[in-house]
Amino acid sequence: MQKLIDFRTDTNISPSIEMMEVAFKSPLGDAVYNLDPKTLELEEYAAKILGKESAIFLPSGVMGNLVALLSHTQRGEEVILEENSHICTSETGGAAAVAGLMLKTIRSQDGAPKAQEIESAIRPYDQHYPKTSLICLENTHYRYGGIVVPIERFKEIREISEKYHLPIHLDGARLFNAAVYSDVTVKAFSQYVDSVMFSLSKGLGAPVGSMLCGSRDFILKAIRFRKMLGGGMRKIGWLSACGLVALKDPNLYSRLLIDHQKAKRLAKEINEISGINVDLLAVQTNMVLAYLGKEVNRLSLLKFLEKENILIAPLGKNGLRFYISSDIEDTDIIYTIEKLKKGISI
Ligand SMILES: Cc1ncc(COP(=O)(O)O)c(C=O)c1O
Numbered sequence: 567m568q569k570l571i572d573f574r575t576d577t578n579i580s581p582s583i584e585m586m587e588v589a590f591k592s593p594l595g596d597a598v599y600n601l602d603p604k605t606l607e608l609e610e611y612a613a614k615i616l617g618k619e620s621a622i623f624l625p626s627g628v629m630g631n632l633v634a635l636l637s638h639t640q641r642g643e644e645v646i647l648e649e650n651s652h653i654c655t656s657e658t659g660g661a662a663a664v665a666g667l668m669l670k671t672i673r674s675q676d677g678a679p680k681a682q683e684i685e686s687a688i689r690p691y692d693q694h695y696p697k698t699s700l701i702c703l704e705n706t707h708y709r710y711g712g713i714v715v716p717i718e719r720f721k722e723i724r725e726i727s728e729k730y731h732l733p734i735h736l737d738g739a740r741l742f743n744a745a746v747y748s749d750v751t752v753k754a755f756s757q758y759v760d761s762v763m764f765s766l767s768k769g770l771g772a773p774v775g776s777m778l779c780g781s782r783d784f785i786l787k788a789i790r791f792r793k794m795l796g797g798g799m800r801k802i803g804w805l806s807a808c809g810l811v812a813l814k815d816p817n818l819y820s821r822l823l824i825d826h827q828k829a830k831r832l833a834k835e836i837n838e839i840s841g842i843n844v845d846l847l848a849v850q851t852n853m854v855l856a857y858l859g860k861e862v863n864r865l866s867l868l869k870f871l872e873k874e875n876i877l878i879a880p881l882g883k884n885g886l887r888f889y890i891s892s893d894i895e896d897t898d899i900i901y902t903i904e905k906l907k908k909g910i911s912i
Pocket residue numbers: 625626627628629652653704706707708737739740765767775776
């Protein structure tokens with residue numbers, strides 16, 4: 567039987583055998599009381615590789631971002647961020663509803679606001695204005711197909727943030743993918759920000775969780791907000807052990823590079839089919855955004871592909887979004903291209 571090929575997300579990777587074996591043999595303790603050995607080890611290790619003093623484990627990336635917003639700001643203050651950032655578009659308005667923040671959004675072509683644009687968005691002191699208190703960046707940028715905000719941009723934005731004494735939070739859900747594309751380690755990016763959230767549950771392959779890293783004082787605040795949001799988890803050693811296996815994998819970077827290469831291959835082959843188009847320059851990491859010509863009926867195409875055991879997410883009016891994870895094999899790409907050709911010509 568044809569296996570199910572699921573391009574809709576990169577969160578569906580099956581945990582490795584090693585991960586499962588290590589996980590279920592791990593000791594358990596109450597992590598809220600810092601008594602869970604694997605969670606302590608994971609937090610220490612994550613902080614080290616991100617070059618920060620401290621880190622915490624949270625159930626999700628959304629919670630990690632929200633806890634960061636709460637820890638950096640006060641209610642009624644303003645956060646500067648790109649208009650299509652995940653925090654702005656895909657976190658159910660938590661920044662406003664929970665943290666009481668105003669969002670000052672910046673339009674961009676590529677998810678990477680320019681330093682001058684950020685500087686122009688910072689409010690001067692005026693009794694009428696909300697206080698600007700945080701800059702948020704995202705890397706890789708999810709709405710623009712996983713493209714990478716270059717390190718140079720981080721450096722320029724850091725100069726502005728220091729000039730105005732503003733902290734920077736990085737939504738680095740897929741920061742390891744950005745590092746692989748840029749041929750650097752994650753520290754090359756995190757050195758320019760005050761806090762960073764990254765996901766264990768996406769390309770890294772752990773079943774659950776995200777890490778939030780920053781200074782010791784920042785993390786002490788973050789621990790309270792995590793608790794307030796219900797993210798103080800108890801015997802999570804099995805989950806933390808999975809995170810540790812993922813992070814300590816000596817082949818982590820080369821494994822992600824293979825995902826990127828597969829995404830490129832898929833994109834190139836899609837581009838050879840008439841009626842569907844990909845901007846190849848935008849395929850930098852593990853995502854491919856493809857756009858259908860007017861002559862193609864997307865709904866019928868997606869239904870046809872689903873019958874052939876291929877799941878793809880619709881995107882905007884006429885787009886398709888493919889995520890590549892390590893569960894997608896070369897043969898799956900060949901099969902998908904064959905079925906796409908057929909589905910488009912029906
Ligand atoms: C850029 C970005 N940030 C944050 C998140 C949220 O992560 P989670 O799904 O773990 O809450 C996602 C999820 O896809 C994401 O793509």
